[in-house]
Amino acid sequence: MKNFEIVSKRRLAQNVHEYEIYAPLAVKHCLAGQFIILRTDEDGERVPFTICDYSRERGTVRILVQEVGYTTIKLSQMNVGDALADFTGPLGNPTDLSEFENICLVGGGIGTAVIYPQSKQLFAEGKKVDVIVGARNQSLLMYADE
Numbered sequence: 267m268k269n270f271e272i273v274s275k276r277r278l279a280q281n282v283h284e285y286e287i288y289a290p291l292a293v294k295h296c297l298a299g300q301f302i303i304l305r306t307d308e309d310g311e312r313v314p315f316t317i318c319d320y321s322r323e324r325g326t327v328r329i330l331v332q333e334v335g336y337t338t339i340k341l342s343q344m345n346v347g348d349a350l351a352d353f354t355g356p357l358g359n360p361t362d363l364s365e366f367e368n369i370c371l372v373g374g375g376i377g378t379a380v381i382y383p384q385s386k387q388l389f390a391e392g393k394k395v396d397v398i399v400g401a402r403n404q405s406l407l408m409y410a411d412e
């Protein structure tokens with residue numbers, strides 16, 4: 267597999283796609299709450315996206331992207347098997363909720379990207395977690411089943 271190859275791509279709503287990217291180095295150390303910066307091609311802009319999920323076994327990181335402008339539209343035109351020019355991370359500080367036992371995570375629309383890995387991590391730590399997701403309309407509700 268090529269570095270930064272798109273392993274899977276899924277349309278979640280009009281103008282929102284989820285991408286699974288092969289990034290074996292970034293996935294080694296990433297944690298919930300962190301983000302990556304990618305470039306689609308050599309001349310592209312560097313654009314940040316939240317790490318929405320990851321699999322150390324598969325060597326992949328998932329991101330959820332809303333198409334709003336130049337790079338996100340360019341990304342939406344790429345397909346499985348295409349590779350990004352670069353994918354840098356993990357960046358930022360992981361979420362630290364270790365002092366709390368009962369936690370309610372609230373996310374709206376594309377903001378669900380950050381609370382999905384947080385909820386998985388907190389459940390795994392045995393915390394009591396409630397999750398509320400909202401959106402402008404039903405078609406923009408992300409990860410309601412997950």
Ligand SMILES: Cc1cc2nc3c(=O)[nH]c(=O)nc-3n(C[C@H](O)[C@H](O)[C@H](O)COP(=O)(O)OP(=O)(O)OC[C@H]3O[C@@H](n4cnc5c(N)ncnc54)[C@H](O)[C@@H]3O)c2cc1C
Binds near residue numbers: 313315316330376
């Ligand atoms: C830490 C971090 C994490 C993020 N995580 C996510 C995530 O998980 N998912 C996600 O979808 N987004 C996320 N974002 C936001 C994402 O980085 C931006 O949506 C992205 O940079 C847009 O890039 P673009 O090139 O597609 O848009 P651009 O072309 O840069 O356009 C961005 C906005 O500016 C407007 N615009 C562009 N040019 C002009 C102009 N000349 N005049 C007026 N308005 C203009 C566009 O209409 C658009 O609304 C995150 C941002 C940060 C900082």
